[in-house]
Amino acid sequence: MDQEKVNILLVDDQPAKLLAYEVILKDLGENLVIASSGREALEVLLKTEIAVILVDVCMPELDGFELAAMIREHPRFQKTAMIFISAIQVSDIDRLRGYEMGAVDYVPVPVVPEVLRAKIKVFAELYRKTRELERLNHELEDRVRARTAELEASTAKLRESEQRRSMAIAAGKMGSWDWDWISGDWMWDEGQYNIFGVGPENFEVNPANVQALLHPDDVDQLRKAIAEFNKGTRAYETEFRIIRPDGEVRWCVGTAAATTDESGRVVRVSGVTVDITERKRAEERQNLLAREVDHRAKNALALAQSIVRLTRADEVKAYVNAVEGRINALARVHTILSLSSWQGAELSRLIDEELAPYSLGDQIKLAGPEVQLLPATAQTLALALHELFTNSAKYGALSTRAGRLAIDWQVDEELLTLSWEESGGPLVKTPKSRGFGTRSLLASIESQLGGQAQFDWRAEGLLCRLEVPLTRKTAAAAPSKFDTAGAAELQRASG
Template sequence: MVSDAKVNILLVDDHPENLLALEAVLEDLGQNLVKATSGTQALRCLLNQDFAVILLDVQMPEMDGFDTANLIRQRERSRHAPIIFLTAFSTSESMVFKGYAVGAVDYLFKPIDAEILKSKVSAFVELFQKTEEVKKQAEELIITNTQLRKSEEQFRSLSACSPVGIFLIDIDGHCTYTNPRYQTILGVTAEESLGEDWTRSLSQADQEKVLTDWINSTRASQEYSREFEIVNRAGIVRWVNIRSSPMLSDEGEVIGYVGTVEDISDRKLAEAERAKLIREQIALKEAEATNRMKDEFLATLSHELRTPLNSILGWSKLLRTRKLDEKAIARALETIERNAHLQEQLIEDILDVSRIIRGKLVLNFCSINLVSVIETAVDTVRLQAEAKNIHFDFVVTPTASSPLTILGDPDRLQQVVWNLLSNAIKFTPEGGQVEIRLSIVRDEDIPNHYAQIQVKDTGIGIKPDFLKHVFERFRQADGSTTRSQTGLGLGLAIARHLVELHQGSIHADSPGEGLGATFTVKLPLPELDETTTAEAAISTKEAAKTIDANPAASFNELPLDKLHLVVVDDDVDTLHFITIALQESGAQVKAVSSASEALLEIQKNQSDILISDIGMPEEDGYTLIRKVRLLAPEQGGQILAIALTAYAREEDAREAINAGFNMYASKPIELTTLINMVAKLAGRNC
């Protein structure tokens, strides 16, 4: 059957009116007509498309039809594309011969008979469609045969290596196939197992009951499962588990039975003693599997988060291939930067969860004002709310007797508030409302005061049966209220752990789907007297002075002047970026793409600092630095070294230092940070 999909027909003529005429003649064919006004444009069309036929004008400026045809035939993809020359220039036999010589299948003179042209083109269209269908059928046949061979190989392998016995019985009760394990359990040879069924090995005590159950199951075409004793040919009594199911034909008729025989003697004999051990082993394996799943999930996703890459790669390609105006360029760069930061935030969420799971998340406690913390988070998300026309309020209801100052990590608490606000805005439709309210509440059971942060929205709400799961990790796929559109659904799980590390609590409430949700965070307020409050205020001011006294590094004109650096990274783009950045800061850089090249460069030329990637093919950064440290000092064995890698866990940093690196930095790295590190390692003040 010929495919109904449209095929491409290429029309090439330097006169638009001729193209329109051709289009009018051929449009009834219902195919995809592609027009080109020059040979160059025609060749460009042939780069990424296949054509059933090419109608090519002979006389065209710059590159005529014959030259175009020559180039078409030189390309592998279009080598066999049918070409019909159209011309009003000359009807001489030499011109016709020249057309056929360059690979034309026909040569028509203008004015062209519409019916003749349509007939010829239709023939090539039909030929193209049939050829494509044949190709498709051939590919499908290859796939089918491959799958059949694979299935047969899998069946033979599974049957031969199966830990359980397998048997086939026809409708008359005769055994037609057994695998090696079946023969071992029943103590028979392959020849002996055929023609007889497993019921011959039943013990006298079980024979009547088992046979009755077996016959009833087969008559009813039902599955059968039973544990009982058998006596094999060697006279050894074994406990087995027999299972069988009817095999049905395409018409639904029973044509036989397939069964399995499992030797469960050891389990039956030691069942009581092993029950506890089995439970412990199962629990241990499940715990190991869970931890392994978490680690694999985090390690894999940290390198394969692709959502932001759609915009990054898309705009990057447009910037490279299109001439955009300034407004479009600005939008492209803003989109790339925003999505890069988004991807960085996703990776940070993953690493936060990893730290939480391993108990490695460390908080930096100090005296903080919750109003300032919330205001910072509010400012961060306000534009998101405005973009969706969401009415956004921040309400503070303090009391004179209890200041809204707590001991906590300001960055982490801001992260908690940001997560709650981002979720509220994300799942609230346009024109909705989001409110964050800060107040002081008192526990009814314990006379303690708490700072309470409530984030309330009019969004999609939460199903009642999912409320208890809303703070669990990796559960975003199980409920629409936690399915992140651009993230990994880890924000609420991270928020819960951060709040609990502050000795606080967090819970969610929702009347139901479509009725909004309220998230409430309670943080304990310290019982501070006036002296303690004053000391905390002074401490905060002193800390602020310390921060102000250490502004961001202001570089000298060439902070890395005359430094000789070796940079190694298998990623060409990263290597180029780092090289240019360091050279613009005055350094002399030797850039290489492998550990072996870097080792030769260090031995060959005296360099000041090595900057190495960790994850590289053949030899990684750890192997490189260990080899370097084995060199004599005069060969570069004591060269200063910085590990620069996308592996950003604490253990990665420790491993890099233990391997022999002097410093460690994770990607993506800010230019100023990298230059600061190089300058610091070289003993220079920037």
């Protein structure tokens, strides 16, 4: 017998992609309905019964997340399967947002035809079977009403058991159970055993054994549930933790409902257990990320505040240029670290970013191996390099075409040594006092990183040597014996 076709809604603002999805899915033999925008998709849903929705995340006016939220608000579509297609890298937060909006799966671009067909087929079959089950249930209820009360009770019990099993299979990571309140007998399905990490061959289901698998802090939840049902409560739901025999802790949410006899006495309690460990971990990751973003934002603001406080200039324009230059340097290294998910930054990349605003041709010579810097080290060193480049462009070798600059670095036993040597520029004189650039450079390298900074104001050009520890342990060491007056001043100003 030919099975009934179901409607699959394809939503994308690009005709070429819609055509590609039609070609991929036509072999399924289902009805493919096309919508070129979110609003058109909503109009189709109001007129047509849809089994599965395939929607592009990135669309103008109404994107995939917004469309999903509007669909889920309508009672008719709260259980409609939605699959997101995304052409961009999807982060854990984006996935969490998509699942909160009602998505059941993600498909990345480029789309693998076999994978897409398989996903759509599963949800189309689930929709078809659900509709068939609903029709069968209506027919069964009509027959049951015409039979005796004993047959009606037996059939209702079977239907309830099948409904619990279907729900557990469809949702995944779910289990169902029955507890005969009178005899004390328990029944667990396969999903329940899987959640608790035990098997029917070596685990006897009884209150004592179940309680032994509960987290000690959550045992009272079981006692409270029993007490509530004895008081006449008909339904109960709670979150709890279990400790599997292998020691793994899992989070679960349990829902239970009581069945009573004619006198109102509880005779059976049935329930469903859902493993929500992944959801809990996602919430923890989201909270950790929020705290990390807050920490980094405060650090960036503290640095910016120090820059604004300590920058000195005779004119407003010069002051604004100096502040903007230093904050832009901080922004550039922040972008580099963001692209690496704050894992670190290459030293050569930091130097290239500082060189970008200048057209210096062959005036600069670089030499050194690839060096990966920790985020804190990268931020501090980027600001130090910015000060060196800025001073050189204003007063040193880079202020004239005849000037030359050589930067070389090496690493020995987790200690980075960077040499900055200028030549061919204007005649150099030892400054009578140190400006903010020199003071902040000393403060950042010596106090913050536990390194050393040396300046040699030679007549032919500045020679600067920076020694920076590359490990967290050494970077936390005490300031060196070199001049740290600038460091103290910077610390007081940013205090």
